[in-house]
Amino acid sequence: xxxxxxxxxxxxxxxxxxxxxxxxxxxxxxxxxxxxxxxxxxxxxxxxxxxxxxxxxxxxxxxxxxxxxxxxxxxxxxxxxxxxxxxxxxxxxxxxxxxxxxxxxxxxxxxxxxxxxxxxxxxxxxxxxxxxxxxxxxxxxxxxxxxxxxxxxxxxxxxxxxxxxxxxxxxxxxxxxxxxxxxxxxxxxxxxxxxxxxxxxxxxxxxxxxxxxxxxxxxxxxxxxxxxxxxxxxxxxxxxxxxxxxxxxxxxxxxxxxxxxxxxxxxxxx
Amino acid sequence: xxxxxxxxxxxxxxxxxxxxxxxxxxxxxxxxxxxxxxxxxxxxxxxxxxxxxxxxxxxxxxxxxxxxxxxxxxxxxxxxxxxxxxxxxxxxxxxxxxxxxxxxxxxxxxxxxxxxxxxxxxxxxxxxxxxxxxxxxxxxxxxxxxxxxxxxxxxxxxxxxxxxxxxxxxxxxxxxxxxxxxxxxxxxxxxxxxxxxxxxxxxxxxxxxxxxxxxxxxxxxxxxxxxxxxxxxxxxxxxxxxxxxxxxxxxxxxxxxxxxxxxxxxxxxxxxxxxxxxxxxxxxx
Numbered sequence: 001x002x003x004x005x006x007x008x009x010x011x012x013x014x015x016x017x018x019x020x021x022x023x024x025x026x027x028x029x030x031x032x033x034x035x036x037x038x039x040x041x042x043x044x045x046x047x048x049x050x051x052x053x054x055x056x057x058x059x060x061x062x063x064x065x066x067x068x069x070x071x072x073x074x075x076x077x078x079x080x081x082x083x084x085x086x087x088x089x090x091x092x093x094x095x096x097x098x099x100x101x102x103x104x105x106x107x108x109x110x111x112x113x114x115x116x117x118x119x120x121x122x123x124x125x126x127x128x129x130x131x132x133x134x135x136x137x138x139x140x141x142x143x144x145x146x147x148x149x150x151x152x153x154x155x156x157x158x159x160x161x162x163x164x165x166x167x168x169x170x171x172x173x174x175x176x177x178x179x180x181x182x183x184x185x186x187x188x189x190x191x192x193x194x195x196x197x198x199x200x201x202x203x204x205x206x207x208x209x210x211x212x213x214x215x216x217x218x219x220x221x222x223x224x225x226x227x228x229x230x231x232x233x234x235x236x237x238x239x240x241x242x243x244x245x246x247x248x249x250x251x252x253x254x255x256x257x258x259x260x261x262x263x264x265x266x267x268x269x270x
Numbered sequence: 271x272x273x274x275x276x277x278x279x280x281x282x283x284x285x286x287x288x289x290x291x292x293x294x295x296x297x298x299x300x301x302x303x304x305x306x307x308x309x310x311x312x313x314x315x316x317x318x319x320x321x322x323x324x325x326x327x328x329x330x331x332x333x334x335x336x337x338x339x340x341x342x343x344x345x346x347x348x349x350x351x352x353x354x355x356x357x358x359x360x361x362x363x364x365x366x367x368x369x370x371x372x373x374x375x376x377x378x379x380x381x382x383x384x385x386x387x388x389x390x391x392x393x394x395x396x397x398x399x400x401x402x403x404x405x406x407x408x409x410x411x412x413x414x415x416x417x418x419x420x421x422x423x424x425x426x427x428x429x430x431x432x433x434x435x436x437x438x439x440x441x442x443x444x445x446x447x448x449x450x451x452x453x454x455x456x457x458x459x460x461x462x463x464x465x466x467x468x469x470x471x472x473x474x475x476x477x478x479x480x481x482x483x484x485x486x487x488x489x490x491x492x493x494x495x496x497x498x499x500x501x502x503x504x505x506x507x508x509x510x511x512x513x514x515x516x517x518x519x520x521x522x523x524x525x526x527x528x529x530x531x532x533x534x535x536x537x538x539x540x541x542x543x544x545x546x547x548x549x550x551x552x553x554x555x
Contacts, residue, residue, distance in 0.1 A: 006375065013363075013371045020362040092358045100322060101418070102348040103375045266324060 006103060007110025014115035028081045029119060032073040033127050035195075039065045040135045050230060059227065062135035067221030068194040070124055074153065075214050077120035078160020080185045082112055083167040084177045090266070091174020099265030109165065109259070116161045124153070137225075145224050148241065152220035155248045159213055162255035169262045193218045199233035206235065213251045216244045275300050275335055275422050275453040276321060282329035283316050283477075290316045292477035293330065303444070303454040305464035305485075308474035309547055314457040315355060317474070318426050321455065322352050335422055348377050351420030353411050353428050361399030365391050365410055368399060369417055376418030388443050389413045390436070404431045412440070416447065423447065425456045429463060441466050461540040473543060475550040489542035496536050500529040 018024060040062035048058030089095050098108065131137040140146060167184075171177040189195060191205055192214035198206065209215040222230060223239040231239050276298035283291040291313045298304040306314045319325045320332060323339040332339060337346045363371070365386060373379040386395050389409040394402060399410055408431055415423060425444075429437045437460075444467050448454065458464055464471050465485050472482040481488055498509045498517045511517050514534045521529045537545075 009371070009374050013367075016367075017360075017362045021360075088360070092360060093354065093356065094359050096324070096354065097352075097357065097359070097414070100324075100347065100350070100352040100354075101372065101375050102344040102377070104344060 003104040003106045004110065006107035008114065010107055010111025011114025011118070014111050015118050018115055018119055024081060028076045029123055031076060032069040032123065033130055035072070036062065036065055036069040036127060036131060060135065060137065062131055063137040066131050066137055067225045068218050069127060070221045071156070071214060071218035072189050072194045073123050073127060074120060074156045074217055075160055075185060075188065077116050077123060078157055079164040079167060080181055082116060082161055082164025083181045086112070086165060086168035087171040087177035088174040090168070095265045105263065112165065113158070113161045116157060120157055140224055148220065149224045152217060152224070152244065155245065155252065156213070156217040159248050159252040159255060162252060162259050166255050166258035166262060188212055188214045213248055216247045220244045272300055273336055274298055276455060277333045278331070280330035281317065281320065281327055281332055283320065283325065284328050290477055294474065294479040296472050296479065296482055298453060298455060301451050301453055302470065303448055303456065303468045305468035305471040306455065306457045306474060307461065307464055307471055307543060312474045313477045314474055315426060318424055318455060318457055322424050348418060349421045351415040351418060351423040353415035353425045355426040357407070357411055359399070364396050364398055366395040368410065369413055372414050372417050378419045379417050380419055382417070385413045385417055388446070390439050405433065405436055408432065420452060422453045425454065427457055427459065429458070429460065437463070461538070461543055465539045473546055475547050476554060480550050481546055485539060488539065489546055493542045493545060494537060496534055499531065499533040499535065501531040502529070
């Protein structure tokens with residue numbers, strides 16, 4: 001129990017620090033909102049997405065990009081934020097200091113995941129507010145869609161957070177952290193249907209992207225936020241919620257195992 | 271006799287072919303302040319980091335508060351305090367916030383405001399750590415090291431970057447901790463600091479403990495023999511003698527008056543230390 005209450009204290013402390021760092025606020029917190037605004041404005045003259053044969057119907061560029069930006073936000077808040085943050089904390093001596101205190105590793109993890117949850121919920125709330133009020137995007141009205149949103153979100157954010165913790169071991173120094181992590185995250189966003197329409201990518205690239213979790217988070221969010229007719233351009237012409245749960249679940253377990261067995265406060269004898 | 275708070279026997283550490291510690295042994299009794307002295311690279315930090323649990327030893331035995339630091343759990347960590355040699359945290363929290371947070375980690379802790387006052391940062395309590403000077407940040411490190419009421423405190427070069435006044439205030443703080451019964455292991459480059467604070471000291475050179483004892487015993491009787499210095503037309507003279515007054519009287523008689531630049535010097539800990547290390551390096555050259 002003590003480890004949990006120490007974890008909650010840690011989450012509070014971490015969240016406070018998060019909002020004091022200008023660079024993370026921009027590149028992690030506001031990034032999806034900025035990108036949504038750019039795409040919405042850039043493509044607003046190109047007409048609607050998904051129109052019928054006569055050019056009628058369809059949805060606005062903003063509405064089309066909302067699901068992808070939510071998925072990107074989940075990935076950034078979890079993977080990019082944590083992998084860079086923890087690698088920096090290893091480099092600047094924060095972890096060394098903590099390892100000399102009676103703070104349990106579990107509390108540290110709870111603190112990080114708590115910080116990710118709080119910041120990412122705020123991020124997505126802000127994104128939806130901007131999409132709805134600035135760009136007139138209609139939000140789902142059925143409880144069933146919002147239910148799906150909640151589980152895809154929670155599964156996605158937890159998976160991203162544990163992958164972020166596991167990936168923090170990859171950069172050798174705190175300084176190289178952004179250079180190592182950001183390209184991985186960026187490439188995933190391009191091949192997973194965040195910036196580019198997934199159905200227009202070559203099939204082999206779609207298959208590559210399908211190995212990674214972002215594609216599935218984006219697909220789940222498309223189910224929630226796009227009209228049902230858009231399923232015809234998904235792989236196999238179905239939303240495939242079951243497979244989304246399975247793939248994300250596998251990544252969650254793999255990430256947990258990797259985080260559990262690779263995390264060390266310090267590199268001994270480094 | 272209770273068990274010593276630190277017990278080190280034949281401690282060894284090598285990195286590949288390099289031997290950093292070549293079998294050192296010492297005890298630190300409960301409530302004692304012990305200083306480890308030695309040139310850079312002699313093995314001071316390796317020793318202290320092994321005892322803090324940051325490095326694994328290659329051989330020998332070590333216990334801190336009766337526990338092998340290689341397997342020190344959370345209960346053990348709550349009884350020790352560590353002031354590392356350096357810290358570079360981004361420091362986006364105020365001094366007060368940082369100490370209040372760290373206080374929560376420990377089962378018992380000192381009063382946050384009292385600790386801030388003890389390290390002389392009361393008027394910086396609301397300042398973000400990243401805006402502090404190097405010396406002020408070091409004081410935050412010390413404050414974080416003592417917030418959890420440690421029974422055993424490790425101080426690795428704690429006053430590097432302090433101005434003389436801050437150093438004296440720091441010494442007062444350490445004397446206060448000592449009066450409360452805290453056992454302290456200190457490494458330092460400042461010999462006056464070791465002389466001011468510690469009950470005993472050990473001198474490390476080349477991974478070996480070349481001397482250990484009370485501050486007034488280090489180097490042995492021989493090293494403490496006073497030195498008489500004076501100048502005459504042929505130049506500067508020195509004479510080591512256990513009877514300096516007799517030498518001065520003889521000079522006064524033979525020089526027919528006041529000898530020029532007369533000094534009677536008792537070797538400071540620094541002189542003794544430099545002799546010891548110099549002798550060691552000559553023997554091992």
